[in-house]
Amino acid sequence: MTLAPFSNKTHSAMRRFVLGSFLAAAVLAGGGAAFAANGAGGTGNKPAPHQGKDQGKDARREHRPKDPARLIERFDKNGDGKLAVAELPEKAQKRLGKADTNKDGALSAEELKAHAEQRMKDRAAKHKARFARPDKNGDGFLTKDEVGEKRWERVKAVDANRDGKVSPDELRAARAARKPPAAR
Known part of the structure; x- marks a missing residue:
């Protein structure tokens, strides 16, 4: 009588484990390749733009340009390299129109940056006063x-x-x- 190192039941379980591990590794490798193509590599499709009120406020923040140059690039409809207040959506015109400090009808990166910094200072002062009350x-x-x-x-x-x-x-x-x- 020859003794096998493992019983048939154990051998079958090990075979399933190895096969399952191999399949899991293949799936993860495929997922990594998809991530590299779409995310890290940047060669895949861009994320969908804001689709309206069906998305939450946080989802919309995700698509907002992070710096003034990107904001200008995104909304400069006539391609002249300047962001006219009139080129912005209506709500943004009301909010960002105040950033046009030299009143030339166009927003520069410096004006937008200064406006954002001032809004952050105002917000901090508001929170401080709200706590102090x-x-x-x-x-x-x-x-x-x-x-x-x-x-x-x-x-x-x-x-x-x-x-x-x-x-x-x-x-x-x-x-x-x-x-x-x-x-x-």
Whole structure:
């Protein structure tokens, strides 16, 4: 009687495992090639442009140009290298028309960059003032007695170190960790 190193049952299980591993590797390699062609390699199709209100706000942010030069390139309809305020969509005209500081009817990269920086400063000041309003004693923290029982029930979840007071940093961290509206 000859003893095999493995029983038929074990041998069959090993064969299935090896075959399954080979198939998984082939699928992953094919997926990697597709990723390289479409994503990292940049030779594949470009992502679909914004299709309207059916996409969430975060999806639209994804397609926004990240720098002023790309914004100018994207909306410069007549191809003159300048972005006239009139070339922008209506909502953007209202929002970005304020960036035209020299009032020449065109937006330069410098004007757009300065406008974005100012908006960020304004937003930060607004958040700071919004936090300072309920901070009655001005210590830089919100406590139960400052915000009231009802509001504290919502705010206390942000108190990461459980010290009974909420700092602006704890609020910022909670806001950053919050899931986007589409994922809720």
